[in-house]
Structures are given as C-alpha cells and as structure tokens.
Amino acid sequence: MIEPGERVLLLGASGSGKSTLLHGIAGLLGGSDEGEEQGSVSVDGRHPADARERIGLVLQDPDTQAVLARVGDDVAFGLENLGTPPAEIGPRVTAALAAVGLDVPLDRSTSALSGGQKQRLALAGVLAMEPGLLLLDEPTANLDPDGVAEVRDALERIAGERTVVVVEHRVATWWDFVDRVVVLGADGVIADGRPADVLARHGARLDAAGVWVPGAQLPAPLLRSEDGAVLLSASDLAVGRERAHPVARGIALDVRRGAALAITGPNGAGKSTLALTLAGLLAPRGGQLEASAALRQGLASAEPVRWRSRDLLTRIGTVFQSPEHQFLTGSVQAELELGPRALGLRGAALAAVVDPLLERLRLGRLAKANPHTLSGGEKRRLSVATVLATSPSVIVLDEPTFGQDARTWRELIALLGEQLDAGRAILAVTHDPAVVEGLGAAEHRLGRTREAA
C-alpha cells in the first residue's frame, strides 16, 4: 500500500523482481496469455492498464526511451495518445521541458542529447501527461555522475505532491529524496519503513544482498608500484571511430605491467574510443601507439591494430561495456572455451583453464545456461572470465562496474586486484571514483573536445 504523495525507494538484490513489480504497477505486464498473474495491483482502485493516464514510467536505457526524432514531438507523444486537444499540447510541452530544466530547441534531434538530457526528456514526456504516480526504473544507472545529478535535481523540482516509486542500486543518490524504503527479498518484502530505520535495522543484510548502502566500507585502496615494464606506449595519439573526425587527440600515456590505469572524463570525451584503440580494435587516427617487445612476444608489428585476431588473445583482452555484445555461443561453458580453443587448447588442457574460472567466478552451476539468460551481475562476471581464460598481458575494461550491485562490484575489484598482482596491466574506462581508488590506479582524464561539445 502506497499512500498518495509518498516517495518510495524500492530495493532488493538482483533478481528479486523489483523491475517486474514496477512494470506491474504500470500495467505493462500484459494479459494472462503472457504469464501467470496472482494477487492484484490497483492504482486509484482501478487496474493499472485502465489507469494509464495516472501513471508515468521512466525506464533505464536512455536510448530507447525517446520515441520520436524531435524533442518537442517526443514530449507531445504521450499527450497525443491520451487524446489531448491540440491547442493544449503546445503549452504543456513547453511547461514540462521547463520543469525538468531541459533548455533545448523543440526541433533538436533526440539522438543528439547527452544521457542525462535523454533521461530528463523521458521525464518531461511523462510529466506532460500529468500523472499522479511517477515510476522510475533505475533512471540513472547508465549515466555519468553529472547526468545522475541532473536527473535527481529535475525530479526534486517536479515531484511536488506526486507519488514517486524509484528502483535503484545506488541508494545514496536517492536517500535524501525518499521518505520510505521498501526492500524486496526472494519471498516478498523484507523491510519497509523510514530510510534511517531500515538502515539501522537491516543495514548489514542489505549490504550482503548487494545493495549500495550509504556509508558502507569499500575495500582498502591498494598501493601499487609504478615501475613495471612499459607494455603499451601512446604519444600524441588521436583516436576516433571515423578517420576524418578524431574525438580526442594529443594523448600520451604508458600502460605498465602490474599497474592499473583509469581513463576518466565526461560522456562524449572519447574514453571508449581510446580504450578500443589501445586494445588494437580501432586504428589510431594520428600519432603513435607502440607495443613494447615484452607485449609483442615475437610479433613483427608494434601496432596492435595490425595483429591478427588470434594474436590479440594472449596479449590484449577487452571487456566491452555491454556484455551481450561479446557473447558468441550458446552456453556459459562454450563461451569460456572459445578463446582457449582458438589458441589450440583441447581436452584436459582446456578443462584445466575453464574449470577453475567457473569455480572462481561462481558460474559453475550455470555452465550449461545460455549467456543471454544470465542476470546482469552474472553476465558481467562471465564477460570478464572469458577474457581471463586466455591470460592476456593487458586487460582493457570499458565501464566494468556500470549498473552492478555492491556485491558484484566488490568481487570485480578483488578479481582485478589479483590480476595486477599476477603482473598483468589493467586499463579501465570508468566514471566511478571508487574503482580508481580500489585498483590503486593512475588516472588519465580526457576533457570534452570542442567537436563533442
């Protein structure tokens, strides 16, 4: 039971059904032909599917929330669907955009917005419909810290008398905003009450379940030496997806054995592009990128982008931002075997590599499962494990901790720490200052380029 005007934070470990519950409240779970329905949900005493104009839902992925190509049209979309008279639509669109602080022309392309702007656009889209209930499903999970603050501030301004339900891992963002916290476990509600009370009574349990509890202990930062041999060296490097348009240039950095390097900076600064270039997956658009003899291990070329795909396996491994992009087979086991098989391992030698990884990353009972059916945390662990399977000297990770719960986060940091101790180099693109600290990483910050701004 949620009272009008309440602001509720819905917590729970991965897989406890937070998002499903939220979709249920929004009336989007479909009829009985799409699954089983037990118990009931009602909004204002009606079935949610019949009360849709009372409910506004904002989802996680900024890219698939904008329906139309122009900002103004997109905000108007919901109003049109509700059959609002055209004369009223214009003023309501303008008012909604002003309320979320999105000050861009109405005909601006929705794809040209930053992540934080896209989420505020989504918020404006539901706000224009003037719902009494706002449902937010991890609205800031895919945003950089600036974007998170933008969305939170916008919500603070517009919430007013409205009822708000937020699902989110990163509790700290919303702690001061909500007045009630509900925690879901495997069998239903574990805790329900005022934030301070819930934290006092269930803090340890929440922490163990992977919830980011405010003030929880992070692992002690590691101190690492800076004198490992240089494996990759960039000077005056320019990077870009297209030859004619480098997104960042003049980059100088060294990747050293046994050391971690963090690439930080705002969205659009070219962090991912730089990581892909260093990983030998994109050609440099200017300057030099040189692999030392220690990393080349006998290859003729010093440019990673010229190496064969198979030669990359033992030299530079890459963990992509979205794990789904790198899954190529139908089971967890096959996924882990793919790299070692490409290196020619078979039989007992193959098992000697794969089995310990399955154990270490708690994927053993999932060995036969399809990678796409795993939870977010499991997918991330698997994508890291596939890279570790071929023991590359350099491990490149693009936002490895994005959207992960606290438990997976700690596991990842510990695992990467082990890799550093084993003499591997780590290069991580990240927004998360705790990652930089947890890995004892040197930081290379990219600024926003003129073109990107």
Added chain:
Amino acid sequence: MTTLLAPVRGDRVVHRINPVAKIAASAVIGLALLITIDPVSASTALACVLLLLPFAGVPWRALLVRLVPILVAAPLTALTIALYGAPSGEVHFRFLLITVSDGSLALALAALLRVLAIGIPATLLVATVDTTDLADGLAQTWRLPARFVLGGLAAFRLVGLLVEDWRVLVSARRARGVGDAGGLLGRLRFVGGLGFSLLVFAIRRAGALSVAMEARGFGSGTRRTWARQARFGRAEWVLVGIGVAIAALSLAASVLTGAFTFIGAR
C-alpha cells in the same frame, strides 16, 4: 551516409509543404512518362524540371550529392539499350550480340531523358522531406493507421543504434580471437553470425521501445490527437498542380509532334 539521409532544412514554403503532396507531384510526372516512350515527352518534362530547379530549396552541393546515383545510372541505362536494344532502321555497328541501330539509339536517348526526368524531381522533392513530417502526412492526410505509421517512424530512429551495434559486434569478434575470417566461406559464416547477433539486438531494442511507447499511452484505444495538424492547403495543391501541368505538357508535346509511342507498342 548519414548526412545523405538527413533532410535538407530551410524556411521556404517548399520545405514546409506536406510530404504527401511532394510524393503525389513526383508520382504524376513519373506515371505520365511511363505511358509513352519517346524523347519529346521526356525532354519536355526534363526542361520544365530544370527550370524549376532553383526554386526547389535544395542547395547545389546537396543536390549534386543526391543526384549522383541517377547521373551514374542514366548513361549506363542508355548505353545498355544502345548496344542491346531492339534494332530497327539503319544498322551502324554489329559485334556478337551487340547491334547499334537508329532504332536502338533513339530508344537509348529516350531512356536517358526518361530516367533523368523522373529521377530529378523525385530526388528534389524527397530531399526536403523529414520523416516526422512524412509520418504526419501519411497518418493525417492519407489516413493510414497511426499504429503502423508511428511504429515505423519510431523504428526508423533505431537504425542509427543498429549501425553502432554492428561496429561493436565486429570489434568484439576480433577481441574474442575469432575475427580472422578465413576464405570466402569463413567470411560468409562470419557475416551470417554477425547478422544473427544484430537481429537479437534489434528485437531487444524494439521490445524496449514498444514498452516505452505503451507506457506513454500508445495503443490504449483512446482516439489519438495530433499536436501538429498536417495541412493540405493552397501550397500543396499548387505543387500537385505543377506536377500535373508538367505531365500534361509533356504528353501534349509528344502527341502534337507525333512522337507519342504507347509503352506497349514496341
């Protein structure tokens, strides 16, 4: 590629005309030129279109880039017909299957002019069409179902995301050690596998988009309104009128000069 697909914007009347009218106008010219196959009708239409070029609201550079496919295709069409078209009249040249005659040359000229006369106005008018305006026109002027039109419009926006997915998938395969496609067969399997992964992503994105649309009340059965009314007013009728006039003038010229040749007559 993406810049090519982006519509030419501007503040002249022609930029604001209902896209449905633009389609109708270029269709009328195309249909008229498909009835007859003679050089007179096509060159009349082409001359009219060229006279109207400066008023189309498309900068020369943008126009040239968009016309490249037509400027390449037209001479190739003509060449093919000149070499292999049905021979008649005096034969100038013969080699194996190739026969160049008065008849095939006349046909080639007619085809060249025809491709240009149909292609240029279509390109001109479509260059200034924005997909959103097109959807407004299709749904409001032609009363196509909103579900179909808006679904298509929303899906069109996902094309850019899929291009990005494709890039990442190719990189990921290289990073996983299976990016060296050996031989033609290997390459085919490589592209096939990528295509399947891309399909998975497309379906997932489409699912997320449809949830977002449904959450905003799309398809709820309420009668939908439109924030922007698609007009079909004087400007639209004038444009369609110009199309009809060009078509009529071309046909009249060809009938009066006796060049009119019904398409089925050959």
